[in-house]
Amino acid sequence: MIRSVSRLLSSPAFKEKFYEYKPIEPNLLSLLDHCSNFKHINQTHGFMVTRGLDQDNLLLSKFIDTCSILGFMDYGYSVFSLKTQPDIYLYNTIIKALSKTDYAEEAILLYNRIQIMGFRPDTYSFPSALKAVVHLSAFGVGKQIHGHAIRTGLDSDVHVATALIQMYSACGVILDARSLFDGMNFRDVASWNAMVAGCAKVGDADSACKLFEKMPERNVISWTAVIAGYAQVNRPSEAIEIFRRMQLEDVEPDEIAMLAALSACAHLGALELGEWIHNYIDKLGLHRIVPLNNALIDMYAKSGSIGKAIEVFENMKHRSVITWTTMVASLALHGLGREALQMFSRMEKARIKPNEVTFIAILSACSHVGLVDVGLWYFNSMRSHYQITPKIEHYGCMVDLLGRAGYLQEAKELVREMPFEANGAIWGSLLAASRIHGDLELGESALRHLIKLEPNNSGNYTLLSNIYAALGRWNEVGMVRKEMRDKGVKKIPGGSSIEMNNRVYDFVAGDKSHPQSAGIYEVLYQMNWQLKMAGYVPKECVGPFEYVE
Template sequence: MALTLHFPAKTVTTITQFPENPKTLIVQQCKTTKDLNQVHAHLIKSRFHLNPTISENLLEAAAILIPAATMDYALSIFHKINEPDSSAYNIMIRAFTLKQSPQEAVMLYKTMLENSLEPDRFTFACTLKACSRIRALEEGEQIHAQILKSGFGCRQLVTNTLIHLYAICGRIDIARKMFDRMSNRDVFSWNSMFSGYVKTECWREIVDLFNEMRDLGVKFDEVTLINVLMACGRLADIELGGWISEYMEEKELNGNVKLMTAVVDMYAKCGHVDKARRLFEQMNIKDVVAWSAMISGYSQARRCKEALGVFHDMQMANVVPNEVTMVSVLSCCAVLGALETGKWVHLYVKKKRMELTITLGTALMDFYAKCGLIENAVEVFKKMPLKNVFFWTVLIQCLASNGQGERALETYYIMREKNIEPNDVTFIAVLSACSHVGMVDEGRELFVSMSRDFDLEPRMEHYGCMVDILGRAGLIEEAYQFIKNMPIPPNPVIWRTLLAACRAHKNVEVGEESLKNLVTLEPMHSGDYFLLSDIYASAGRCEDALRVMNQMREQGIKKTPGCSLIELDGEIYEFLAEDNMCPHFKEVYDATENMMKRIKSAGYVPNTADARLDAEEDDKEASVAHHSEKLAIAFGLIRASPGTTIRISKNLRVCTDCHNATKIISKVFNREIVVRDRTRFHHFKEGSCSCNDYW
């Protein structure tokens, strides 16, 4: 009887005589579902399908070997086998696991036991893999008991899959005990342990285990090195990471894309971004993981403009980004205030119908919030398929930082009505909301509610929020006593928060006490000296202000220069305070001069107390006029389309003069201006600010 097989290369093969043992024909020569259908039909006609061995060959081809074949087809073959044995069940269990249906694999294992069939080591290994995929710890433990009863507990294949199961289900302690008891470990045993430690983020244990592996002279492979490089990146262990990099070069493994990507990622996470970039450029093949690692590296190093540059190159290379890429790019857009690029990313996410996971959804909300588009952040929140306490907390924080404290608290109470219990981070968000809008009584009540109603012990951040709430409200003495009564020693941030409140309310005495404590804890922080200097200056004690500045110079402490960013037509422009070397220097300074003249005519009076202390009296007005955000706003006025919102990101807190000036600019030029400073957002419109002058 003749049989015609069709192969992908358009060739047609005719078999004139069907072989008595058709295993080779079925398992090796069938390449498509059509080939398999022809063979299957012939087996039925010739009644070969009644032979258990041949039917299992057919089942293996349908379930595993031919990718295009469906599991429905494989099931139809399986159900027609008269009393299938454990081998047939093994094929189906393995197939369901491979084709992302681990639940069905576990159910089939239970059916096998119900039919009184004895599982073998392959059955156990395949079913345990399925349990690992769905984190089915309870079922895995039951199978472990069956393994011990069946006498397969010492089989290496079975032990390796058990180690992987326990590790991936969070029982890394049990996994390690099993690993340590193994008399004979192969590389898969070690890798199972490494994989478990990766899943549980036990980075130090990975490094220690790898050192043990080297001491014992056990050979490692690509999977081992990738896991260890990941740990090196998280621990900033550049010494071991560098050793692996040299080992790869010595063994000529630099052509391995996965390994090279892991090395690039390791160097980037260890802060050696330039070294990572050099290796990245040497890679002949760069997949999406490699590009994402490089972008993420720049993002974590806060070199966000370079990260977006790499993303642009990635687009030019026609490499399709994934979720990791999108999250890193959105993070950079949030830092830079790069609204147009971030909007493109969101459009891409929608177009590709990417799932709004916790990570991606949070990145989108954070991006919109940090660009001052709070309604867009709310819209992302509404579209999240699952709204857990994490997302509610992010929304509350977004509202709080954008000056919508009342709305943030309303959101918190809506969350509570939905019986979603807050966590400690939620309370940081709601207390922050109270501080931004001056809700002192609400803040006190929420702080007490943490431990009283939810058994949450306040952390340093919560105490810091309370100091901020009291300090902003002018309750300086109460804030000071609150710090003195804290059950844990206050950190520099606590004292710095109080110092900032002293500047706002011109409290010299408590300000001096705050700086004394700060100098003890963190002596080289320039901002602290400037805060006290400002307090002296605002109190008319200019000599004391200059003394503080001289003390800074003597100790070699340098001030962080003011820096503001603005995005125009997808490009980021950077301005430094009193910078006469910036691009478009003449254009920017001419525009700034014109802007200052117009707002003076509208009633603006320069606050020269915010000028450099070492500036001559005649230069003080020019000094405050050339603060970085004023330069950026002036540039935006002449370059951005009429009527569009001007968005500025600043690295320092907005000074009083810039805040007053920007309010008047928004009215005179009829522009909405959004300024994001180090601590919050200011939405300026028609001569007023969203913070109600309370920042």
Template sequence: MISFTIICSKSQRLLQNPILVPFSFLLHTRSFPPHKQKPINWNTTHTLVQSNPLLSLLENSNSISHLKQIQARMTITGLISDPFASSRLVAFCALSESRNLDYCTKILLSLENPNVFSWNVAIRGYLESESPREALALYKRMFRDGGSWPDNYTYPLLLKVCANLQEKLMGLKLLGHVLKLGFDADVFVHNAVIHMLVSCGELRDACKAFDESRVRDLVSWNSLINGYARAGLAHEALRLFQEMEDDRVKPDEVTMVGLVSSCAQLGDLDKGREFHRTIRVNGLSLTVPLANALMDMYAKCGHLEAAQELFSEMTNKTVVSWTTMIVGYAKFGFLEAAWKLLYEMPENNVVPWNAMISGYVQAKCGKEALAVFHEMQARNIRPDEITMVGCLSACSQLGALDIGIWIHRYIEKHIVSSNVALGTALVDMYSKCGNIKKALQVFQEMPGRNSVTWTAIICGLAVHGHASDAIFYFEKMIDTGLMPDEITFIGVLSACCHGGLIEEGRKYFSQMRSKFNLCPNCKHYSCMVDLLGRAGLLVEAEELIMSMPIKADAVIWGALFFACRIHKNVVMGERAAFKLFELDPHDSGNYILLASMYGEANMWEGAEKARKMMREKGVEKTPGCSSIEVNGIVCEFTVRDNMHPHSRQIYDCSFQLTREIEMVGSVRGVRTFRDYFFVGAEFG
């Protein structure tokens, strides 16, 4: 019995409130796949069918026009007034291959006393159609017109509609009717209630309904296990399965989908393999959804060989099957294998193309990601919001502002439903491509923002040296009730560093733990070391490193080393440099900077020692590489590169700029371009 307090009280309040009793039919809609015809099991042995050839003709009817002829004869002969005969007519309109739901409704509403079966088949027809919401409207007519009351077959259909549409309010109203009419003891209705609550995100109520019920079966367990898995509560799903085993309920293929999906979320390859063995041992059928779930689990856990083996053995591959493998290969950088599958995929779909773009972005291959987008356009594959987010991320990596502007215009023209993720990607792209003014404009025009959006603008302002503005937006973010995360604090601390705001930096660094319960990581410590080091507080910076609860990385020691060089603290600089050599002995930049620090202090013996260390370890200077966007084309240049067709003009321009800088003179304490050029060449 569904007698728990929370749901009952919610439903009864809805029933007792006259304002809420009328159904809310004008809520948002979701698209559903076209109706997949299921053969109707016509009852040809019924006495009425055998005595009336008109009814048997429906079985072979193949068009609405044919049905109308039969209906006309039924009306003339008076057979239409028979509930069984009329319900057969309604069923044909609702469920047959020649279905016509509009005409079905007309017939249903024109009948003098339609029975509950007629209402149910019409509701089922809408449930399986592209307009499932009409099933709820039909239920309202059923109550309003009277004549028939819903039964225990009506509510599983209606609750499934609410589950598919995630209509929680409507689902609770229906639940109130279920309780009032006493159908809560029916196992099918009960399972439909649990499924509805799970689909609407009411897991706590669904669990309470499950725990307090005396009528639960495997379907009940499956609804809850899969509900937890879909909600990302993998540990809860696995715990529930343990209880299911304790109750000696054997799992089926649906159970295993939820369990395997939970292992994929947790990245638990061992547990996933164990469930795979359970499937084999119990002789469970490897259905397409289960095979896809196993492939997804293996792919997310990095065991691509096992995923590929399952994929190769599948006889009925779906779009999900192909996409799962492409996403797996792209995620782990096997982009050639992903491309091969993408070209072999029989059906064009935007999801695997998005996976390719995401894979290239993760691999820091922004140019290739944009090339995938152009290929999509050539193949007439319509991009979606996820495509655009990936392309904007690629532009952010490349600093390709012109391409980013073009994508922004494309979004405004073609992407109707712009969302928070897309707006955030635009803010991030404009910030990283150097147009902070446009980033602020996009941010201000966004109708909705989340913590990631605020973080993007805070980090953008920090990078561009607008320290006060970055802190202002941080405080404003807190005032809106949003919680900052670790990345937000990287932006805030970077702003303090760029602005030389020492006290503010100390305050926000302290607040990470005390106010927001966040543990600083290496990036936060590197910001603080950089802030203190730039201000000349070298001792405090080194003490902070020594007090860290985690091991300092090369970025932290590099920040201290850089500060020591600026403030000419050779002794501490040496300590920092040798820590860097331990962490990364093959980074040529550290040897070059140490030699440069010795040279500035007139310690030529030390400078020669740094050069000798570099030669003995076989470290070669890594050629510098830069890129620039010209007319929407990203061009890359490497030091001493003579392969570019305009290399001569480029070098001439470079030396001309150097001469002009030297004529103007360099700022005290800052090297000229020529100084850096020849220091690099000396160690090249």
């Protein structure tokens, strides 16, 4: 593409055409500001060529920047390649433009050429090149650029140091990032944000929050990084708490902050709070980007309001493959397997190509409603019709589908034939299926594998214990519980949560730390007693807080 555009730009026909072109707008900067499509870019370039403005590095930089913004980087790079005497400013512009595209490797090559051409990289060169490093995850190259910065004495510049922190964090080398941050003589809000986001990115939400609390100045990016960090490590309650503080301090969230908050709501199933955020988005008039709508669909579905999820979906003007996949998965989650399959048919009619995650949703939908033949057809057509190689997650869905439907022999055969070692999820599906259909031999076999893979997962032991109990084999039940005690496996207490007045309250069995625990237990006692009197709980369960497995 780049070579063909270069030939076009240098051809006599192209030059002859644009020397005849008479532009309507005499001001180049105004022309560039009004460009919105490739035709505009092409005509503006002709305006520059006819007046020799393409030889002005400053004006050419503006042109390339506009190409980058509009997504025509092929054209912009081709124009740059014809420039015989670029200066450092033009080099910085093209490196920055290429750094976050598929031409990131070219950005690194151009950065190296700066020094070959006798220029000295400046405080704009290093951050742009380091963005390319992040895009490529090229940690070795990033270290070399860090060395260049040290040799030029620019490693202490706040912008360069911040870019280095972002690079080390993105490559997972958080200790080096923190060492750079601690050694900075001056830190602006961007450098603080880079360090907070870096900790959040590697899953260290607590360190991110500690840094956040120390920040002398915060902006919306600071708050968003902490909210996203907590949501990422499945600590949604803390994420929502930070979001609430953000409101109290009158910090107006952007789309990215809303995405993080909605993700936390989805984890918690906090419908009231999610609806409030939805209304808040409309109130602020935030641009309804596709990922934001996707997050709303996911939140409503996981919070139990599939109708609202469908409403958001149907009102969307633009939908991505993630949108369709989220909708299929949401319908499957609610046991609406046939509706999920109908949604997938709509997706195909819209000519949206499904991806690997889409098929996990489809196979899950088939599993929920027991459509074994349909599931097998989709599983086999993944490779033949869609050229998608099934992964272990797809095999896991098929094992679950076969196991739930009672095809235990076929499920075991699939596990033997698949090109992967079965993981805990697959053995867990077999263990659950053995409980449903009373296959003790399969249950014991599955548990042996699970103990190796997940030695401290009490749920696996509980499932096998329940199989023995259902068959009246109480000695084996005692042996399972003894094995748990001998291996130090502790049963995780049951928990629940309720949402009230836009707040989510968590409860754990046996926990008395709540300041109103006495009143809570009194209500539980009364409820438990009434259930016993009505015959819903066996009379022999004399304890007011005992739960039947």
